[in-house]
Structure formats: structure tokens, C-alpha cells
Amino acid sequence: MTDGHPEDLDLWFHEPTKPVNLMNPIVLAYIGDAVYEVFVRQYLISLPNHKPHHLHKQATQFVSAKAQFLILEKWRPHLTEEEADIVRRGRNAKSGTVPKNADPAHYKQATALECLVGYLYYGKQVGRLRELMAIAIGDAIEAEDHGKTKENQDARA
Numbered sequence: 001m002t003d004g005h006p007e008d009l010d011l012w013f014h015e016p017t018k019p020v021n022l023m024n025p026i027v028l029a030y031i032g033d034a035v036y037e038v039f040v041r042q043y044l045i046s047l048p049n050h051k052p053h054h055l056h057k058q059a060t061q062f063v064s065a066k067a068q069f070l071i072l073e074k075w076r077p078h079l080t081e082e083e084a085d086i087v088r089r090g091r092n093a094k095s096g097t098v099p100k101n102a103d104p105a106h107y108k109q110a111t112a113l114e115c116l117v118g119y120l121y122y123g124k125q126v127g128r129l130r131e132l133m134a135i136a137i138g139d140a141i142e143a144e145d146h147g148k149t150k151e152n153q154d155a156r157a
Contacts, residue, residue, distance in 0.1 A: 032118030068110035090115025
């Protein structure tokens with residue numbers, strides 16, 4: 001039972017069999033994909049419009065290979081040396097097939113982002129994950145606000 005603080009939530013039901021620094025980057029990306037999706041969904045549900053189609057449309061701003069590539073580019077200046085190394089490992093890992101609708105370079109970078117998220121998750125660095133997600137989400141909020149400003153300017157013209 002928690003005392004009401006979200007940081008006290010224990011979401012690690014099963015520990016990995018290896019230390020996080022020895023885990024295969026593709027395995028880290030596998031869990032990182034799921035964790036990243038949860039962060040994105042939590043953010044979207046915190047917004048006012050909960051229509052399923054709208055949620056799905058908004059999610060694609062974050063979860064497509066191209067979107068993840070762009071988010072990783074925004075994260076790069078903020079990464080520690082250790083995190084940058086994990087990103088390199090994730091990018092260079094052999095993942096098998098690339099989805100037919102994804103650019104192979106974007107897909108590798110998306111895998112790198114997911115690898116970092118998995119690494120931070122299993123390293124129990126949830127605070128750091130929140131910092132990085134705030135960077136990604138902050139840019140989305142700015143873009144949304146800019147779009148609303150432009151719509152308002154167009155309406156006045």
C-alpha cells in the first residue's frame with residue numbers, strides 16, 4: 001500500500017534475470033516500447049478530449065518511428081554520457097525486420113529511444129523518465145499552443 005505519493009507505486013512485479021547494463025538492447029527496447037506507450041497514454045488521458053479516435057490520432061504524434069526519431073533528437077542534448085551510450089547500443093542492435101511503413105533510419109532511432117526508456121525503467125530511474133518525457137510533451141504542448149495561436153490569428157484576419 002502507498003501513502004498517496006505516485007513515486008511510491010511499485011510497478012516492478014518481476015525483476016529481470018540480468019543486471020540492466022548486461023541486458024540485450026532489443027530486450028530493453030521491447031519493454032521500453034510498452035513503458036513509453038504508457039507514459040504517452042497517461043499524458044493523453046490527462047487532456048480534455050477522450051474520444052478514442054482523438055486519443056489515437058494524438059498518440060501518433062509520439063509513437064510512430066518518425067515521431068520517436070524526432071523526440072530522440074530533442075533529447076540528445078540532455079542525455080548523460082551513459083544514456084547516450086545506451087542510445088548507441090539500441091541504434092546499432094540488430095532488430096530483424098523493419099515495418100514496411102517506416103523509414104529504416106527512423107526505425108533504428110526509434111529502437112534506440114525505446115532501448116533508453118527500457119534501460120531507465122529497469123534501472124528504476126522513473127524520475128529521469130519523467131524529465132525526458134516532459135521534454136517530449138513540452139514540445140507537443142508548444143506546437144499545439146502555436147497552432148491555436150495561428151488559428152486565432154487566421155480567425156481575426
